[in-house]
Amino acid sequence: MGGAKKRVPAIEGWFRMNDAEPSLLGVRCSACRTIYFPREAFCRNPECGGGALEETPLSRRGKLWSWTDNRYAPPLPYMARDPFEPYTVAAVELEAEKMVVLGQVAPKVDATGFRVGQSMELVLDTLFEDDANEYIVWKWKPVAA
Amino acid sequence: MAHEVAVLGVGMHPWGKWGRSFVEYGVAAARAALKDAGVAWKDVEFVAGGDTMRNGYPGYVAGATFAQALGWTGAQVASTYGACATGAQAIDVARARILAGLCEVALVVGADTTPKGFFAPTGGERPSDPDWLRFRLLGATNPIYFGLYARRRMEIFGATLSDFAQVKVKNSRHGLSNANARYRKAVTLEEVMASPVVSDPLRLLDICATSDGGAAVVLTSMEFARKHATSPVRVVAVSTVTPRFPNTIIEMPNFSTDSAATVAAPDVPFKDSIARRAYEAAGVGPEDLDLAEVYDLSTALELDWYENIGIAKPGGAEKLLRDGETTLGGRIPVNVSGGLACFGEAIPAQAISQLCELTWQLRGQAKDRQVEGAKLGIAVNQGLFGHGSAVLAQR
Numbered sequence A: 001m002g003g004a005k006k007r008v009p010a011i012e013g014w015f016r017m018n019d020a021e022p023s024l025l026g027v028r029c030s031a032c033r034t035i036y037f038p039r040e041a042f043c044r045n046p047e048c049g050g051g052a053l054e055e056t057p058l059s060r061r062g063k064l065w066s067w068t069d070n071r072y073a074p075p076l077p078y079m080a081r082d083p084f085e086p087y088t089v090a091a092v093e094l095e096a097e098k099m100v101v102l103g104q105v106a107p108k109v110d111a112t113g114f115r116v117g118q119s120m121e122l123v124l125d126t127l128f129e130d131d132a133n134e135y136i137v138w139k140w141k142p143v144a145a
Numbered sequence B: 001m002a003h004e005v006a007v008l009g010v011g012m013h014p015w016g017k018w019g020r021s022f023v024e025y026g027v028a029a030a031r032a033a034l035k036d037a038g039v040a041w042k043d044v045e046f047v048a049g050g051d052t053m054r055n056g057y058p059g060y061v062a063g064a065t066f067a068q069a070l071g072w073t074g075a076q077v078a079s080t081y082g083a084c085a086t087g088a089q090a091i092d093v094a095r096a097r098i099l100a101g102l103c104e105v106a107l108v109v110g111a112d113t114t115p116k117g118f119f120a121p122t123g124g125e126r127p128s129d130p131d132w133l134r135f136r137l138l139g140a141t142n143p144i145y146f147g148l149y150a151r152r153r154m155e156i157f158g159a160t161l162s163d164f165a166q167v168k169v170k171n172s173r174h175g176l177s178n179a180n181a182r183y184r185k186a187v188t189l190e191e192v193m194a195s196p197v198v199s200d201p202l203r204l205l206d207i208c209a210t211s212d213g214g215a216a217v218v219l220t221s222m223e224f225a226r227k228h229a230t231s232p233v234r235v236v237a238v239s240t241v242t243p244r245f246p247n248t249i250i251e252m253p254n255f256s257t258d259s260a261a262t263v264a265a266p267d268v269p270f271k272d273s274i275a276r277r278a279y280e281a282a283g284v285g286p287e288d289l290d291l292a293e294v295y296d297l298s299t300a301l302e303l304d305w306y307e308n309i310g311i312a313k314p315g316g317a318e319k320l321l322r323d324g325e326t327t328l329g330g331r332i333p334v335n336v337s338g339g340l341a342c343f344g345e346a347i348p349a350q351a352i353s354q355l356c357e358l359t360w361q362l363r364g365q366a367k368d369r370q371v372e373g374a375k376l377g378i379a380v381n382q383g384l385f386g387h388g389s390a391v392l393a394q395r
Helices: B023-039 B062-070 B084-097 B130-138 B142-157 B161-177 B188-193 B222-228 B268-282 B299-308 B317-322 B341-342 B348-362
Strands: A005-009 A026-028 A051-058 A061-070 A086-093 A099-105 A119-129 A131-141 B005-016 B045-048 B074-081 B105-112 B198-199 B212-220 B233-239 B291-293 B376-383 B387-394
Touching: A026 B142, A061 A099, A061 B023, A061 B142, A086 B062, A099 A119, A099 B130, A099 B188, A131 B268, B005 B023, B005 B084, B005 B222, B005 B348, B023 B062, B023 B212, B023 B348, B045 B062, B045 B084, B062 B074, B062 B291, B074 B084, B084 B105, B084 B212, B084 B233, B084 B348, B084 B387, B105 B348, B142 B198, B161 B188, B161 B291, B161 B299, B161 B341, B212 B222, B212 B348, B222 B317, B233 B268, B233 B348, B268 B299, B268 B387, B291 B348, B299 B317, B341 B348, B348 B376, B348 B387
Parallel strands: A005 A131, A099 A131, B045 B074, B045 B105, B291 B376
Antiparallel strands: A026 A051, A061 A086, A061 A119, A086 A099, A119 A131, B005 B212, B005 B233, B105 B212, B233 B387, B376 B387
């Protein structure tokens, strides 16, 4: 592997590190069945007495709710590349979970033709790197419906 | 109307990028408000300070910081924080204290000194703080969220870049003669649309700046006010509502909405509930309003607010704007102060400054930007982490 960087999640436990079938990892309340992402320590449903929260993968596909981009480097703690590369951020609605989840859009995807409602799929990609590691995060990518 | 307090005095320190201590702006605003009220500092029984998060410890204890700067008198204090809704919380704490009969005269002060550029989270490695994580994992600045809402408006309601720019054009004209505004220059549609894209579809001139500034109000019991003023402006309702579960609109600084799969979304979405709570408390409705000050963090957000406060139906905001109804002289002028477009955001001062503007308008002292015969006005905003803010003022 000489010199190859280690791929590590940019945050522990928020998604499955599986390039073929990545998914976000939420939790589901054993009492009221409500799903949360990111994971919660307690069920936040005010009508629920509060059950045990069990890890559950979220749907890997959803519909685009909205999108925008960033043309200027954000401040720390975002680890911007130098020179800065603008990126698109998408809000994607997961049908089964009835939940909108944000994510950057995979690089080199042209958002010009994006439309609300189009299908998006979860992928894993590099967020930033240092001398030892590549830090991996989830991103959204358009996919044929 | 049992739940009324009087706005006996208002004062502001002009918004700008002055680079001095927030305490100076707060003290200047407080002195102006006391003078306007004809009340001596030593007669203030209670000080409510709006906290600032970017100015060290004095900012976290703003009530005491301002009380000390004005000269310790033994007055009781409270310091509150609710992000952009901070000012409304400070107003509400003072109001509640007066209504409970615990004091007659309260001073509410908020002031901020802001750094250059994007608002960033406080420093250090804080991976359990969603406000830190949204920058780290998504690069989701505030304009990213504004951009998502703006694009959604374009897709769902057919809003155009020209509509967004028109909001800025309107507000820039409103603020031209406002001595407390930071930007006093009329801009054109072309200038807005040609300004650099920050978070598409929003341009630089669609997004509010961050500013230094200070605002203060003297609130008193109605009984006290009647001895000092004829027909004072009254705060008739304050709403500091939080969302109801599940909150289904993506909100700063969150990564996701709540799931609505097991519990149905509430009939009234969070942003609609903010003004509604105030209307219900005062027994009025949006049709009774003469003017509104809304939180135009972006031009597109101002259009969302028209619908959230009930002066337009969903999808109707663009028509209201295009018809000139929200321009000074129209049926329901919005942001006659110039709004954040002309002020930029000085977080803990902003909701208090909105009440200052309503007060000048209701007294008929707003000069070139006066809404003729204004009797009832609303000021609304929203702070991240689920803070609603609405103040209804009447005369």
